[in-house]
Amino acid sequence: MNAVDHIRAEQPHRAGTAADAIVEVCGVSKRYGSSVEALRDVSLDFPKGQLTSLLGPSGCGKTTLLKIIAGLLEPTAGEIRVKGTKITGPGPERAFVFQDFALMPWATVLRNAAFGLELRGVSKAEREKTAQHYINEVGLAGFEQRYPHELSGGMRQRVGLARALSVNADVLLLDEPFSAVDEQNRRKFQEDLLRLRQVENKTLIFVTHSIEEAVYLSDRIVLLSPRPGRVSDIIEPKISRDRSPDEIRRDPTYLDTVEEIWRGLRAYAD
């Protein structure tokens, strides 16, 4: 039990006191219509520079929470603060990576990756230079003039990642980015994401339903309980990141944490 730190969910929300929190979720609730309650009174801090996973069974509202943070959905109650300021919609300090990639099929890899900058009115030469840098960074050099239908699922999501990196947002919001990617590519992509984190100083908020993925990638894991979605636990796996991926995956701490989360989530399995 000393393998992980638990932060009690009952602990009162320390709004404003956490100096290093870049995103604050304050008492957020979300209802769809009158019957479906997706989230109930969720309060969370996301520390700057960390990778936090939102983990939970389907129906726990984790994607809803991420979309509210992104400004794509309006909360029914509560508010989101980014860098201390209440948000009213999407903003330049947040970038979204979509579960289904959301690439324009009629645009090349280069144009897709540069699209966030195109929408901001950045000149063609400048935005393509930036996009090119991140295309190289995510390992897609040589594929700039290809179209999405010519790429595999893993490569498509790398384009989605390059697009999110190109707008130079502080916070990356990733909505189950690997769920439509096959297993080998998912592992490679996870390793690449960890390496990329060391280079790019970003705060990542990551939605997943895979316990292994969450433990492998995260500094903090927020466990959500279903119907209505509430924070049930926050876990900080104490896994040293400066070892090889294989070593991490065989680390007893890693395995214990996975096991412990599974015991906690088991009750919600159908």
Add this chain to the structure above:
Amino acid sequence: MSMHTYDSAEAAAQPPAEATSAPREGSLLLWRVASVVLFCLLWEVAGRIPINVAFPPFSDVALAFGRMVADGSLPAALLNTLEPLVIGVVTATVVGIIMGVAMGLREELEWAGVPVFVVMQAAPMAALIPLITFIYGIGLVAKVLAVVILALPVIALNSYKAVRNASPSLRAMSRSFLGSKWQEITKIILPEASPMIFTGLRLGISAGFVGVVLAELLITPTGIGDLITYHRSVADYAEMYAVIATIILLAAVTVGLLERVEVALFRPEKRESAE
């Protein structure tokens, strides 16, 4: 520091489309030509049996076509017909796309507009076209109106459906990257809707050809309609079929050209795999 770079292994799983499509494109053309030649041969045989005295063989029709081009009657009739056709099709295209897109974007316009176009599409227009003359007489306006009435509903309804079906995920993507409503429409919704809008245009233009010929047969005999009526009345069936074949050919070529325009303007990824 960069991520793993893809080598050819994964890319090879999906061979680039242009490598395989070039020979296929060539044989496709061959099949198309073969199909046309076969059709003309069957026509020739059927005409020579003959099925009916009013059904001349292909060679007679081809000769009649040559005579009518030479004496100038066919080009003159075509020019005459093209005027209401072009005005009508352009009007229907502009109005139809604007109204269709507007109905797709705004629910209150959808409620007001869609039923009207559905009724227009379902109504037997050939029966209604003569009624136009009661209001607009027998001039150019009446013929343009006949073209518009036939072409507009399918263009508007297809544009509407195309916009309505635009991917919610791509629209959310545009918003999350701070795209304005206008950018969302021009950079996401319209390119995504363009294949279906162009399908509507192709159907609409075909309907426009039907409309103009109907108008010339039912309202006032001018242009192509006049030529068809005249040659039928004096039993020059070869000439009559030459005129009909010409207008069909013109419609087919126009619709084919439109497809090229679409791919060139909006869907570069299809051009890449079609060449």
